[in-house]
Amino acid sequence: QVQLVESGGGLVQPGGSLRLSCAASGNIFRINAMGWYRQTPGKQRELVATVTSGGATNYADSVKGRFSISEDNAKNTVTLQMDSLKPEDTAVYYCNAEIDRWERLRLRSDEYWGQGTQVTVSS
Numbered sequence: 753q754v755q756l757v758e759s760g761g762g763l764v765q766p767g768g769s770l771r772l773s774c775a776a777s778g779n780i781f782r783i784n785a786m787g788w789y790r791q792t793p794g795k796q797r798e799l800v801a802t803v804t805s806g807g808a809t810n811y812a813d814s815v816k817g818r819f820s821i822s823e824d825n826a827k828n829t830v831t832l833q834m835d836s837l838k839p840e841d842t843a844v845y846y847c848n849a850e851i852d853r854w855e856r857l858r859l860r861s862d863e864y865w866g867q868g869t870q871v872t873v874s875s
Contacts, residue, residue: 761869774847786830790843
């Protein structure tokens with residue numbers, strides 16, 4: 753009933769930039785927050801950046817000053833601008849959203865994930 757579709761991953765050289773986008777669609781009443789997480793083989797998924805509907809942002813220390821997250825509330829999209837990329841940024845990046853939706857006359861809040869997009873930083 754709710755889908756998150758990511759785009760923008762790929763291969764980039766160290767020091768380069770990439771932009772990830774995620775669009776939410778479906779039975780959406782309100783999006784409370786959206787964000788990006790990443791995961792490498794053998795490791796737990798970790799937070800990269802989040803943004804609330806009010807515009808408050810939160811970043812992992814490892815990406816502060818290099819990544820920027822923004823949300824377009826009208827389009828239900830979130831964008832992650834990644835600059836000065838490092839090899840250690842290589843991971844599968846997942847879009848995440850906390851969304852309120854109506855179901856059988858009840859308003860419920862659930863967390864949703866995208867399918868993931870690969871980001872590889874290598875020379």
